[in-house]
Amino acid sequence: MVTHVTKLFVVGALVWGSWTRIAERPLHPADGAIAPVEPKQWEIESAEAVKLGRWTLTPRAHYEVTARILSREDYTFDTLADLIPEDLALGWGPMSDNRVLDHVEISQSGRFYFWKVPESSAVDMQSVALHSANTHVIPNDGLVAKQLSSLRVGQVVRLSGDLVDGAREDGRWIKSSLVRNDTGPGACEVLLVRGVQLMP
Numbered sequence: 001m002v003t004h005v006t007k008l009f010v011v012g013a014l015v016w017g018s019w020t021r022i023a024e025r026p027l028h029p030a031d032g033a034i035a036p037v038e039p040k041q042w043e044i045e046s047a048e049a050v051k052l053g054r055w056t057l058t059p060r061a062h063y064e065v066t067a068r069i070l071s072r073e074d075y076t077f078d079t080l081a082d083l084i085p086e087d088l089a090l091g092w093g094p095m096s097d098n099r100v101l102d103h104v105e106i107s108q109s110g111r112f113y114f115w116k117v118p119e120s121s122a123v124d125m126q127s128v129a130l131h132s133a134n135t136h137v138i139p140n141d142g143l144v145a146k147q148l149s150s151l152r153v154g155q156v157v158r159l160s161g162d163l164v165d166g167a168r169e170d171g172r173w174i175k176s177s178l179v180r181n182d183t184g185p186g187a188c189e190v191l192l193v194r195g196v197q198l199m200p
Contacts, residue, residue: 035096039065059162066158068096073108084136089113095131147196160195
């Protein structure tokens with residue numbers, strides 16, 4: 001009996017693992033700038049604070065970005081995971097084009113997005129910095145959380161919502177970047193996502 005149950009468990013785990021790898025595998029779109037439009041940002045004249053669990057969020061600007069997903073990293077146990085379950089490295093303009101991305105090494109770790117261009121490459125490093133960003137995505141509700149969790153590398157997605165600063169009851173805080181030309185610590189957009197739309 002134990003052996004039979006164990007076999008069923010192993011088979012189930014293998015099937016689940018295989019399905020997950022297939023469902024989450026990266027896409028490989030055709031060449032060309034498949035997300036050509038720059039992110040849009042609007043001032044907020046007045047906005048009430050948003051309460052999410054132990055966090056209070058202060059909207060700073062309305063924001064909409066249509067971008068290719070360059071990388072994604074899910075977080076479960078770090079100090080921001082209760083608010084931000086995943087980060088998306090997003091690229092637009094030249095950073096949505098395979099012919100550029102083939103020369104850029106991309107990774108994510110510890111809430112940072114890293115890129116590297118080989119010395120032999122003709123890719124403009126400033127263009128990489130100006131056309132990509134690590135975005136901390138906060139789901140506004142359960143539906144948005146489900147949509148965000150199903151996104152795959154290579155897809156083009158339109159995210160809309162508000163750039164926010166956050167403060168937690170225990171004193172933990174996070175601030176959003178409000179410009180696209182910064183790099184390093186503090187350069188990430190913190191986006192309260194209200195809308196998710198996959199683009200063709």
